[in-house]
Amino acid sequence: MKFIITREQLVNSVQDVMKAVSTRTTIPILTGIKIEAHEDGVTLTGSDSDISIERFVPAEEDDHVNVTIEKPGSIVLQARFFSEIVKKLPDSKIEIEVYDRFSTHIRSGSSEFNLNGLDPQEYPRLPEVQENNRFSIQADLLKTLIRQTVFAVSVSETRPILTGVNWRIEDNELKCVATDSHRLASRSATVEASSEDMDFSEVVIPGKSLTELSKILDDSSELIDIILTESQVLFKAKNILFFSRLLDGNYPDTSKLIPNDSKTVMIVSTKEFLQAIDRASLLAKEGRNNVVKLSTMDQDQVEISSNSPEIGKVFDHVKTESLEGDELKISFSAKYMMDALKAMDCSEVQIQFTGAMRPFVLNPIEERSITQLILPVRTY
Amino acid sequence: MKFIITREQLVNSVQDVMKAVSTRTTIPILTGIKIEAHEDGVTLTGSDSDISIERFVPAEEDDHVNVTIEKPGSIVLQARFFSEIVKKLPDSKIEIEVYDRFSTHIRSGSSEFNLNGLDPQEYPRLPEVQENNRFSIQADLLKTLIRQTVFAVSVSETRPILTGVNWRIEDNELKCVATDSHRLASRSATVEASSEDMDFSEVVIPGKSLTELSKILDDSSELIDIILTESQVLFKAKNILFFSRLLDGNYPDTSKLIPNDSKTVMIVSTKEFLQAIDRASLLAKEGRNNVVKLSTMDQDQVEISSNSPEIGKVFDHVKTESLEGDELKISFSAKYMMDALKAMDCSEVQIQFTGAMRPFVLNPIEERSITQLILPVRTY
Numbered sequence: 001m002k003f004i005i006t007r008e009q010l011v012n013s014v015q016d017v018m019k020a021v022s023t024r025t026t027i028p029i030l031t032g033i034k035i036e037a038h039e040d041g042v043t044l045t046g047s048d049s050d051i052s053i054e055r056f057v058p059a060e061e062d063d064h065v066n067v068t069i070e071k072p073g074s075i076v077l078q079a080r081f082f083s084e085i086v087k088k089l090p091d092s093k094i095e096i097e098v099y100d101r102f103s104t105h106i107r108s109g110s111s112e113f114n115l116n117g118l119d120p121q122e123y124p125r126l127p128e129v130q131e132n133n134r135f136s137i138q139a140d141l142l143k144t145l146i147r148q149t150v151f152a153v154s155v156s157e158t159r160p161i162l163t164g165v166n167w168r169i170e171d172n173e174l175k176c177v178a179t180d181s182h183r184l185a186s187r188s189a190t191v192e193a194s195s196e197d198m199d200f201s202e203v204v205i206p207g208k209s210l211t212e213l214s215k216i217l218d219d220s221s222e223l224i225d226i227i228l229t230e231s232q233v234l235f236k237a238k239n240i241l242f243f244s245r246l247l248d249g250n251y252p253d254t255s256k257l258i259p260n261d262s263k264t265v266m267i268v269s270t271k272e273f274l275q276a277i278d279r280a281s282l283l284a285k286e287g288r289n290n291v292v293k294l295s296t297m298d299q300d301q302v303e304i305s306s307n308s309p310e311i312g313k314v315f316d317h318v319k320t321e322s323l324e325g326d327e328l329k330i331s332f333s334a335k336y337m338m339d340a341l342k343a344m345d346c347s348e349v350q351i352q353f354t355g356a357m358r359p360f361v362l363n364p365i366e367e368r369s370i371t372q373l374i375l376p377v378r379t380y
Numbered sequence: 381m382k383f384i385i386t387r388e389q390l391v392n393s394v395q396d397v398m399k400a401v402s403t404r405t406t407i408p409i410l411t412g413i414k415i416e417a418h419e420d421g422v423t424l425t426g427s428d429s430d431i432s433i434e435r436f437v438p439a440e441e442d443d444h445v446n447v448t449i450e451k452p453g454s455i456v457l458q459a460r461f462f463s464e465i466v467k468k469l470p471d472s473k474i475e476i477e478v479y480d481r482f483s484t485h486i487r488s489g490s491s492e493f494n495l496n497g498l499d500p501q502e503y504p505r506l507p508e509v510q511e512n513n514r515f516s517i518q519a520d521l522l523k524t525l526i527r528q529t530v531f532a533v534s535v536s537e538t539r540p541i542l543t544g545v546n547w548r549i550e551d552n553e554l555k556c557v558a559t560d561s562h563r564l565a566s567r568s569a570t571v572e573a574s575s576e577d578m579d580f581s582e583v584v585i586p587g588k589s590l591t592e593l594s595k596i597l598d599d600s601s602e603l604i605d606i607i608l609t610e611s612q613v614l615f616k617a618k619n620i621l622f623f624s625r626l627l628d629g630n631y632p633d634t635s636k637l638i639p640n641d642s643k644t645v646m647i648v649s650t651k652e653f654l655q656a657i658d659r660a661s662l663l664a665k666e667g668r669n670n671v672v673k674l675s676t677m678d679q680d681q682v683e684i685s686s687n688s689p690e691i692g693k694v695f696d697h698v699k700t701e702s703l704e705g706d707e708l709k710i711s712f713s714a715k716y717m718m719d720a721l722k723a724m725d726c727s728e729v730q731i732q733f734t735g736a737m738r739p740f741v742l743n744p745i746e747e748r749s750i751t752q753l754i755l756p757v758r759t760y
Contacts, residue, residue, distance in 0.1 A: 081662060081691055088659050104692075110699075111659055115692035279468050279491055282461065311461055312484075312495035319490075 001073025002097040003037045005057065007086065007108070009066045010094055013055040014083045016240065017046030019212045020053040021079040027124075032076035033083075034123045035096070042067050045126070046079060051209050052126050053216070054241040070097075075104055076118040085113055127243055133228040135169065135193040139217045139237065142224055145176050146214045148187045148343045148370055153207035154180035164204035164247040166254075169193070177254050178207065183336045184254060184373040185343060192223075203228055204251050209244035216240060258361060258373055262352035264325040266302065267365060268318055270349045274341045276316040280306040281334035283314050291377045292334045296327050306334075321348060330356045331379040340372035381453025382477040383417045385437065387466065387488065389446045390474055393435040394463045396620065397426030399592045400433040401459040407504075412456035413463075414503045415476070422447050425506070426459060431589050432506050433596070434621040454500040455484055465493055507623055513608040515549065515573040519597045519617065522604055525556050526594045528567045528723045528750055533587035534560035544584035546631040549573070557634050558587070563716045564634060564753040565723060572603075583608055584631050589624035596620060638741060638753055642732035644705035646682065647745060648698055650729045654721040656696040660686040661714035663694050671757045672714045676707050686714075701728060710736045711759040720752035 017033055025031060025048055034045040041058040059067045075098045086094065091109030098104050102117035137145075146165075154162035159181075166177040175188040213235055217224070225236040235242040280292040284306040292306045300320050307313040330353060341349065346364035353360045362372040397413055405411060405428055414425040421438040439447045455478045466474065471489035478484050482497035517525075526545075534542035539561075546557045555568040593615055597604070605616040615622040660672040664686040672686045680700050687693040710733060721729065726744035733740040742752040 078691060081666075084662050085659070088655070088662065090655060090659075110697040111656070111694070112696075113659075113663075113692060113694045116690065275468070275470060276491070279465070279470075279493075282464050282468065283493075286461075310496065311458060312493060314491070314493045316492075317490040 001035075001037050001075055002070040002095070003042060004068045004070070004093055004095045005042060006066055007089060007092050007094050009057050010086050013042075013044050013057050014086055016055045016216050017044045017053045018079060018083050019215060020046040020048055020051040022048035023080065025049070029076060029118055029122045029124070031079055032118050032123070033079045034074065034076050034120055036074040036120070037067075037069050037096075038072050039069060042069075045123070047124065047126075049124070050206065050245050051212055052241075052243040054126060054243075056239045058239070073098055074120040075102060076120050076123050077104060077115055078118075081115065085115075126241070127229075127232050127234075129227050129229055129232060129234045129243075131227050133198045134225060135172075135174070135191045135198075136223045136225050137174070137189070137191045138220075139222045139224050140219045141189055142235075143214050143217055143219060144345075145174070145187050145189060146210045148345075149176045149178040149185045150207050150210045150214075151339050151343065152178040152180060152183055152185035152372075156180070161204055161247055161249040161251055163208075164206045164251075165210055166202065166204050166251040168202045169198065170201060177251075179252075179254060179257075179373075182333070182375050183340065184257060184371075185340070186254075186371045186373075188369050198228075202251070203233060204247040204249070205233055205244060206247060209233075213242050213244070216242065257359065258371065259352070259354045259358060262325070262354050262361075264296065264323075264328045264353040265350065266296075266323045266353075267321040267348055267350050268302070269321070270341055270344055270347055273318050273349065274338060276304045276318045277334050277337050277341070279316055280304045280314050281338070283308045283311055284334050286311055289377070290334045291331050291379060292337075293329065293331045293379070295329045296323060325353075326355075328353055328356065330360070331377045332360075332374055333377060336374050340374060343372065344370065381415075381417050381455055382450040382475070383422060384448045384450070384473055384475045385422060386446055387469060387472050387474050389437050390466050393422075393424050393437050394466055396435045396596050397424045397433045398459060398463050399595060400426040400428055400431040402428035403460065405429070409456060409498055409502045409504070411459060412498050412503070413459045414454065414456050414500055416454040416500070417447075417449050418452050419449060422449075425503070427504065427506075429504070430586065430625050431592055432621075432623040434506060434623075436619045438619070453478055455482060456498040456500050456503050457484060457495055458498075461495065465495075506621070507609075507612045507614075509607050509609055509612060509614045509623075511607050513578045514605060515552075515554070515571045515578075516603045516605050517554070517569070517571045518600075519602045519604050520599045521569055522615075523594050523597055523599060524725075525554070525567050525569060526590045528725075529556045529558040529565045530587045530590045530594075531719050531723065532558040532560060532563055532565035532752075536560070541584055541627055541629040541631055543588075544586045544627040544631075545590055546582065546584050546634075548582045549578065550581060557631075559632075559634060559637075559753075562713070562755050563720065564637060564751075565720070566634075566751045566753075568749050578608075582631070583613060584627040584629070585613055585624055586627055589613075593622050593624070596622065637739065638751065639732070639734045639738060642705070642734050642741070644676065644703075644708045644733040645730065646676075646703045646733075647701040647728055647730045648682070649701070650721055650724055650727060653698050653729065654718060656684045656698045657714050657717050657721070659696055660684045660694050661718070663688045663691055664714050666691055669757070670714045671711050671759065672717075673709065673711045673759070675709045676703060705733075706735075708733055708736065710740070711757045712740075712754055713757060716754050720754060723752065724750065 036043045044055045089108035095107040104115045104117040106113040168175045174191045177186045227234040284290045286308040295303045304316040416423045424435045469488035475487040484495045484497040486493040548555045554571045557566045607614040664670045666688040675683045684696040
């Protein structure tokens with residue numbers, strides 16, 4: 001194998017596939033990046049066996065030469081060193097050549113590295129994916145869907161299925177739901193289904209996979225193809241394939257968790273409410289589990305309070321745009337509330353309560369595509 | 381005590397004194413910040429007993445009211461909470477009032493914190509400093525002196541005196557020297573001595589104190605007064621007093637370490653040389669103690685090389701501006717070399733070697749106010 005590639009293309013591509021490489025893998029070859037040079041360009045692959053990322057650098061693109069292939073072939077190089085080395089090479093062109101026994105020479109300007117490579121035949125093959133179940137979504141919308149739900153997945157392995165986000169497709173509507181059983185985030189959006197007959201309609205994608213995917217995607221209107229199989233999901237962007245395994249098991253039915261009625265409804269400025277919770281949280285973090293208390297007051301305002309016997313107390317008042325229904329005193333996790341408010345992307349938020357012991361619901365005003373649900377904390 | 385202060389002034393001042401507050405102190409009152417309101421302003425103090433920082437906020441400054449004192453007094457508040465709280469308060473004005481039993485109310489806009497304060501009488505007094513030994517130096521030059529020497533102090537407590545920087549004053553010349561016994565950094569500068577008779581001419585200031593001082597000072601031409609006593613040094617800037625204890629003991633005589641003659645002299649671009657060492661260091665870090673090798677070559681260039689049996693080898697070539705004297709192969713710590721080169725602030729560096737086993741010296745060309753010395757590593 002021998003090729004010359006522009007440093008910028010190589011650095012960016014290595015950075016993308018590195019997102020799948022774990023240093024804690026039990027499979028030694030997966031500490032490497034697989035590099036394949038073929039006639040039409042160079043393909044890099046990184047994998048931790050849960051996530052696999054394949055990045056293609058076309059030989060020519062927009063009348064610009066990225067890669068000159070002198071001899072096709074392939075090699076696996078230690079990801080950690082290779083990624084550090086390419087970043088620091090002095091010239092804008094990098095030559096990579098494999099000699100006998102996987103010995104690999106990397107030349108750039110006055111610098112030459114000679115790395116011990118690994119046998120590319122030992123590198124696992126990427127899953128083959130049947131394209132029966134396929135739909136498309138814009139990259140920027142996909143990133144938003146992920147950001148608005150993935151924070152609510154469980155970080156505990158007690159119920160592994162809850163560490164993923166449930167994706168359900170029905171009538172060209174994608175609904176994403178995440179819950180750790182103390183709070184729930186839900187977001188739906190219209191997608192373009194390309195397949196005529198979807199074999200099945202529901203998968204659970206590991207939260208970690210979605211977080212890594214989100215880092216690779218640009219905030220662009222590029223259409224991302226999403227292909228579902230029974231055990232894998234594949235996201236196809238321009239020059240990138242992102243594979244993730246799916247979680248096994250049945251996702252709990254969350255549709256009944258969201259209350260239909262409400263007893264107290266308030267509308268507040270998202271920013272002012274978030275800042276008041278944030279201040280109350282300064283003392284709450286020291287006390288019991290970061291719990292703050294909300295009390296409705298006369299005169300269209302609510303009080304946010306918290307106390308830590310050793311440090312002191314805090315009282316904050318937030319003016320409401322509207323406040324209707326029963327009086328209420330309710331306690332909840334400041335962290336969950338802040339996570340939910342940050343995910344809302346709206347200047348005013350409507351919160352519907354059904355008493356101090358029942359879950360409550362956050363929505364943008366007159367907008368149901370995004371819903372955040374939080375369970376209160378009993379404090380007495 | 382009761383006063384109203386602008387949030388900006390309070391946040392900045394708290395940030396300054398926090399640099400002296402340690403969470404790992406064995407003296408509980410030192411986890412707090414002392415706040416004193418008197419007629420002409422507010423004074424904040426933080427200390428870890430090695431470093432003490434006093435920050436004054438004048439009631440009025442440049443026709444601008446910073447503080448309105450309603451009742452003088454003092455209190456000590458938990459530094460960690462107080463600093464977080466003031467940053468997040470909603471209004472541009474903050475009112476602080478102490479009630480009975482050190483209970484302290486902090487009000488700003490719709491927000492009210494009620495913190496349990498500590499008895500200000502228990503807070504240790506700052507050292508009283510006699511101003512016999514005093515000189516002045518511009519803040520930006522002081523920061524440069526610190527940056528160019530402090531990285532070379534020892535991080536090991538085996539010889540505590542080496543964890544400090546030696547400051548020696550003679551004939552209005554300040555010479556700063558730091559060494560960890562493997563390398564040495566030295567920088568001198570002209571200062572304005574204000575005292576007629578300096579009682580003594582040499583102190584050793586803990587490296588950590590100088591690092592913290594450097595963070596507080598602006599890059600300005602403001603004159604900083606420096607006052608030496610037997611056990612303390614005091615840096616006086618506008619509205620800030622920075623006290624540090626001095627290290628006990630005799631600093632080793634380093635003047636004889638620097639070789640007078642040289643056998644090989646090279647001049648190279650600081651940046652190109654630094655980048656080549658940085659690349660070689662990528663593999664050297666994996667091998668023996670981050671050691672790289674420099675070899676003189678024909679044709680006015682040197683080779684930097686390194687190898688790690690498991691990962692591979694690297695060879696880098698750096699063109700020299702000039703290369704005179706004996707051939708040379710020498711090994712040294714890539715980290716020490718990079719530290720020294722980064723401290724030089726010059727586009728070209730002159731390196732004088734006296735054989736593979738002798739310390740070598742880095743200087744800017746024809747400039748002796750800054751000298752870096754590195755001991756080589758024996759590799760065979």
